[in-house]
Amino acid sequence: MSEKEVFQFESEEIDIKSILQRYLRYWYLFVLGVILCLGLAFVYLRYATPAYQISSTLLIKDDKKGPDLSGNAVFSDLDLFKTTKNIDNEIQVLKSKSLMQRVLSELSLYTSYYVEGNVKTSEVYGRSLPLRVIVSKLDSAAFGQELVLQLKDNNSFELADAEGQQRASYKFGQEIKHPYGTFTVVAAAGVAPEDKQQLIIRFHDIRKLADYYNKELTVAPVNKEASVLTISLVDPVPEKGKDIINKLIEVYNKEAVEDKNLVAASTIEFIDERLKFLTTELTDVEKNVEQYKRQNELTDVSSEAQLYLQQASEYNKQLAQFEIQLDVLNSIEKYLRQQQDEQFEVVPSTLNIQDPTLLGLITKFNELQLERQRMLRTTKANNPLVQNMTDQLANLKVNILENLQNIKKGLEITRNNLQASSAQFESRIQQVPAMERELLEINRQQGIKEGLYLYLLQKREESALSLAATVSNSRVIDPAMAGDLPVKPKKQLIYLLAILLGMGMPFAFIYIKDLLNDKVETLQEVKKATATPILGEISHSEHPEKLVVRENSRSAVTELFRLARTNLQFSTVGKENKVILVTSSMSGEGKTFFSINLGASLALTGKKVVLVNFDLRKPRLMQDMGLSNDLGITNYLVSEKVAIQDIVTPVPEMYGLYAIGSGPVPPNPAELMMSPKVQHLLETLKETFDYVLLDTAPVGQVADAFTLAPYADSSVFIIRYDYTYKSQIEVIDDIYKQKKLKHPMIVLNDAKKENGYGYGYAYGYGYGESQKKGWKKFKAGVGV
Numbered sequence: 001m002s003e004k005e006v007f008q009f010e011s012e013e014i015d016i017k018s019i020l021q022r023y024l025r026y027w028y029l030f031v032l033g034v035i036l037c038l039g040l041a042f043v044y045l046r047y048a049t050p051a052y053q054i055s056s057t058l059l060i061k062d063d064k065k066g067p068d069l070s071g072n073a074v075f076s077d078l079d080l081f082k083t084t085k086n087i088d089n090e091i092q093v094l095k096s097k098s099l100m101q102r103v104l105s106e107l108s109l110y111t112s113y114y115v116e117g118n119v120k121t122s123e124v125y126g127r128s129l130p131l132r133v134i135v136s137k138l139d140s141a142a143f144g145q146e147l148v149l150q151l152k153d154n155n156s157f158e159l160a161d162a163e164g165q166q167r168a169s170y171k172f173g174q175e176i177k178h179p180y181g182t183f184t185v186v187a188a189a190g191v192a193p194e195d196k197q198q199l200i201i202r203f204h205d206i207r208k209l210a211d212y213y214n215k216e217l218t219v220a221p222v223n224k225e226a227s228v229l230t231i232s233l234v235d236p237v238p239e240k241g242k243d244i245i246n247k248l249i250e251v252y253n254k255e256a257v258e259d260k261n262l263v264a265a266s267t268i269e270f271i272d273e274r275l276k277f278l279t280t281e282l283t284d285v286e287k288n289v290e291q292y293k294r295q296n297e298l299t300d301v302s303s304e305a306q307l308y309l310q311q312a313s314e315y316n317k318q319l320a321q322f323e324i325q326l327d328v329l330n331s332i333e334k335y336l337r338q339q340q341d342e343q344f345e346v347v348p349s350t351l352n353i354q355d356p357t358l359l360g361l362i363t364k365f366n367e368l369q370l371e372r373q374r375m376l377r378t379t380k381a382n383n384p385l386v387q388n389m390t391d392q393l394a395n396l397k398v399n400i401l402e403n404l405q406n407i408k409k410g411l412e413i414t415r416n417n418l419q420a421s422s423a424q425f426e427s428r429i430q431q432v433p434a435m436e437r438e439l440l441e442i443n444r445q446q447g448i449k450e451g452l453y454l455y456l457l458q459k460r461e462e463s464a465l466s467l468a469a470t471v472s473n474s475r476v477i478d479p480a481m482a483g484d485l486p487v488k489p490k491k492q493l494i495y496l497l498a499i500l501l502g503m504g505m506p507f508a509f510i511y512i513k514d515l516l517n518d519k520v521e522t523l524q525e526v527k528k529a530t531a532t533p534i535l536g537e538i539s540h541s542e543h544p545e546k547l548v549v550r551e552n553s554r555s556a557v558t559e560l561f562r563l564a565r566t567n568l569q570f571s572t573v574g575k576e577n578k579v580i581l582v583t584s585s586m587s588g589e590g591k592t593f594f595s596i597n598l599g600a601s602l603a604l605t606g607k608k609v610v611l612v613n614f615d616l617r618k619p620r621l622m623q624d625m626g627l628s629n630d631l632g633i634t635n636y637l638v639s640e641k642v643a644i645q646d647i648v649t650p651v652p653e654m655y656g657l658y659a660i661g662s663g664p665v666p667p668n669p670a671e672l673m674m675s676p677k678v679q680h681l682l683e684t685l686k687e688t689f690d691y692v693l694l695d696t697a698p699v700g701q702v703a704d705a706f707t708l709a710p711y712a713d714s715s716v717f718i719i720r721y722d723y724t725y726k727s728q729i730e731v732i733d734d735i736y737k738q739k740k741l742k743h744p745m746i747v748l749n750d751a752k753k754e755n756g757y758g759y760g761y762a763y764g765y766g767y768g769e770s771q772k773k774g775w776k777k778f779k780a781g782v783g784v
Contacts, residue, residue, distance in 0.1 A: 018522065026510055034502030041498035047119045050486030054241035055232035057222070057477040058249055060090050087227055090474075094219045094231065094252055100210040102255075103247045109209065110135045111183075114200040121200065126239040131157075131172070133201060134184045142180035143205040149185070150198050157185065213244065228477065238482035245480035253472040264463045271460040278453045318418050326411050332362075333404045336397055358403045365396040520724045523748060529726065530733035535571070535716060535745040536564035538594065540752045546593055546624040547653060549600040561601040564747060568598075571714060571743060579682060579692045581712035581741065585700030585728035589720040590749040592620050595695040598716075603656035607690035610648065610658040612682075614708060615697045616669035619662035625651055632663025637675045644684050658689070669697075673707045682711045700731050706740060715741035720749045 150158040160167040235241035372389040613621035622629035651657040696705035
């Protein structure tokens with residue numbers, strides 16, 4: 001078990017209390033910082049220009065089918081007038097710089113007007129503005145320029161530059177020409193002569209102003225499902241902000257309508273050009289149809305082809321009838337010619353022969369023949385009556401044959417004519433497919449041209465209707481309205497930041513101060529820098545005397561020395577610990593003060609203690625106790641006549657406490673301390689006294705203490721708060737690791753509250769339960 005574990009009984013966790021105490025000792029800085037920052041915040045809020053949030057809601061008509069005029073998709077086949085909107089695209093359109101530039105231009109925000117107050121300059125706008133500047137021409141040199149306008153009366157004013165120079169008087173409505181622009185000042189209605197206030201006019205670059213408002217403008221959907229946008233703007237002039245947002249929506253709708261009108265107008269122009277061309281083509285095709293029908297004597301090919309077929313069929317029927325009639329006539333003629341003279345027979349029926357003459361002759365012939373045959377039954381053939389009938393029959397036969405010849409000739413002529421007509425119709429019927437195909441090609445061209453003409457004519461009417469009845473694709477749900485309370489600056493936030501800043505500045509100051517401080521300030525710093533065991537802390541003493549440990553004293557310093565004495569006894573349990581070497585890294589750390597009071601504390605226990613001042617270079621031991629330093633170690637080491645008892649001086653104020661001074665300062669202290677008499681001196685003192693405390697020179701400056709290291713049983717290294725450099729702890733750590741001194745221990749001197757010191761905290765080293773636990777750990781470690 002290491003020696004460090006014997007003495008470090010406290011937790012190694014971060015001590016929040018000590019950290020707070022370090023900062024709380026500067027509580028007045030925190031109070032002063034908070035008061036100062038709150039005062040500055042109050043002044044800032046008193047004179048800061050408040051900014052208000054102006055917002056409006058806009059519904060984007062995001063119909064996936066697109067609104068139409070007649071209840072169905074009139075323009076669905078053109079894809080020119082669909083109103084389907086993408087919300088993200090519309091947000092970017094609303095936030096476009098070109099749109100904002102147009103808004104600012106239409107609002108004539110080339111100029112801003114300000115009224116100078118006692119502390120701040122405030123912008124005036126709208127109804128409270130007594131005049132307005134109409135810019136005709138503005139050069140880039142005017143951007144950032146300021147003009148001071150002073151009203152003189154109802155009709156005139158005085159204009160000067162920002163420096164008050166180049167003053168000139170003008171009248172309202174008069175064109176003013178400056179090197180950087182041309183403008184006109186127009187008075188607002190109701191300006192009275194007593195309103196002789198001074199206005200500051202500033203000219204702006206519309207592009208930069210548009211960039212500024214684009215950054216301040218916020219356009220966001222109300223939620224993911226809705227197509228409603230919230231348009232908001234933060235501006236110190238609510239009326240101006242409302243005008244900008246309302247004009248933005250107006251210009252947005254206007255541009256959307258203009259875009260659609262532009263498309264519709266372009267479409268109408270294109271359709272008109274195509275209609276002119278199609279009208280010419282359609283006229284030519286119709287003329288071709290007319291000429292073709294005239295040449296081919298057609299009206300309707302299908303109807304005429306049907307008519308041709310009907311007529312050809314009728315001709316064929318007639319031809320068949322005529323052929324039958326001719327066959328009948330031929331058979332009658334053949335029948336008649338086969339009959340012998342006076343052997344007449346009845347002539348067959350004429351069937352479908354409708355000639356009345358022939359029918360009459362045949363009828364008469366058959367009657368006479370029948371009459372003759374009746375007479376022959378009763379009379380002879382030579383009977384004059386019979387002979388007369390025979391002659392009549394012969395004449396009738398001749399007449400019938402002649403009549404048959406005539407009828408046959410007529411029928412043959414008619415048949416030939418029918419055959420010619422039928423052949424003509426059959427030829428026309430054969431020509432019908434080719435004529436129909438040719439006419440179909442012509443009609444197809446005509447139909448295509450006519451269909452395209454009608455389609456474009458319809459679309460022209462639709463485009464004209466869209467152009468005449470164009471509506472916006474959005475609708476304002478809520479016009480721009482300003483909040484009742486300003487959103488900038490936020491009072492609660494400003495005051496909170498002021499409090500945080502008021503506390504943060506002292507905190508940063510203390511932190512940086514501690515960060516730049518290279519002196520030891522807390523016990524934790526020592527623990528982090530070295531593993532050397534810590535014997536205890538000694539608080540700051542206001543007592544002017546160096547010997548503060550008295551027999552009946554109960555001061556905090558006295559108790560801490562008693563605590564250090566107890567811890568010292570723990571450090572060498574089971575071992576001899578009579579010679580204790582006290583050193584430090586440099587002068588002024590209180591090693592002599594510690595040696596004197598530790599010796600007094602040991603003496604109060606009834607022990608004989610001797611203080612030996614081995615700091616031969618800057619001796620202060622005897623002087624601090626008010627004793628003479630004329631005779632001391634130097635005399636003993638250089639002279640054989642000086643005995644040890646000659647240099648030992650009892651301390652009159654403390655029984656059992658003795659002191660040995662250093663004597664005169666030698667020229668070679670390092671070599672003198674290497675004398676063999678040093679060992680003899682210390683061995684003699686060990687035999688005579690219970691404790692020998694060696695007050696040595698600082699090890700961080702000279703090596704005298706290392707010369708005495710072989711004779712010491714333990715070593716105490718003094719570190720003084722706010723005095724010892726942090727880098728010097730490395731010297732102590734090196735001594736501990738290299739074991740240059742026996743049982744090195746650290747005592748922290750001059751502890752104050754700002755060093756995290758507390759009376760109860762210091763008592764944790766040796767008393768109560770901590771002491772018992774330390775004792776048990778020590779015995780376990782050393783095997784007692």
